[in-house]
Amino acid sequence: MFNFELNGIQTKAYSTYSPSNAIGNCKTAYFIIPGSNNNQTTALMKGYDYHNINCYIKNELKTMGDVYILCKPLEDYRALIWNSKKLNSGNYVTPGNLSFVYNYLLANNRPYGINYLIEALAIIKTLKQKYERVVLYGCSQGGYASLILSLNSEVDAAQIASGYTISFDKSANDLSAHL
Numbered sequence: 001m002f003n004f005e006l007n008g009i010q011t012k013a014y015s016t017y018s019p020s021n022a023i024g025n026c027k028t029a030y031f032i033i034p035g036s037n038n039n040q041t042t043a044l045m046k047g048y049d050y051h052n053i054n055c056y057i058k059n060e061l062k063t064m065g066d067v068y069i070l071c072k073p074l075e076d077y078r079a080l081i082w083n084s085k086k087l088n089s090g091n092y093v094t095p096g097n098l099s100f101v102y103n104y105l106l107a108n109n110r111p112y113g114i115n116y117l118i119e120a121l122a123i124i125k126t127l128k129q130k131y132e133r134v135v136l137y138g139c140s141q142g143g144y145a146s147l148i149l150s151l152n153s154e155v156d157a158a159q160i161a162s163g164y165t166i167s168f169d170k171s172a173n174d175l176s177a178h179l
Contacts, residue, residue, distance in 0.1 A: 030068070045069060135158070136149060138161060
């Protein structure tokens with residue numbers, strides 16, 4: 001848990017922590033931003049699901065430094081549970097629609113994505129005070145978030161594993177006019 005303040009409001013950001021198994025004093029922190037499927041922090045911690053197809057990423061990074069994995073709001077241990085069901089999961093969402101939590105945040109000019117980007121920036125800032133190097137890893141949709149975070153923080157390196165495409169910026173018709 002990371003305490004931080006923004007605009008006079010004190011709050012917290014959450015991540016998991018896995019200490020390095022490298023010999024010697026650890027000088028590098030690896031900060032992983034998971035994708036958008038349900039409970040991806042848990043999947044990354046336990047080494048299953050699509051983020052770990054090529055290797056067990058957390059254990060691979062632990063050989064070189066301490067590993068932190070962002071726990072996004074409303075996911076994993078931060079989920080809101082009602083009648084034994086996760087509120088923002090498919091249990092209460094009709095296909096193609098956002099859950100009421102996302103709609104509530106949007107209606108109050110506090111988009112969900114901005115919330116977790118702010119939390120990630122707070123964690124990066126704290127890690128920069130503790131470690132000589134901070135390396136950002138973005139998996140899937142977390143790749144796009146990591147691109148944004150790397151441009152708005154002073155990470156030493158960033159590994160963007162998918163998540164961004166130029167179609168986010170321009171439509172296919174706009175692009176073809178420039179070819």
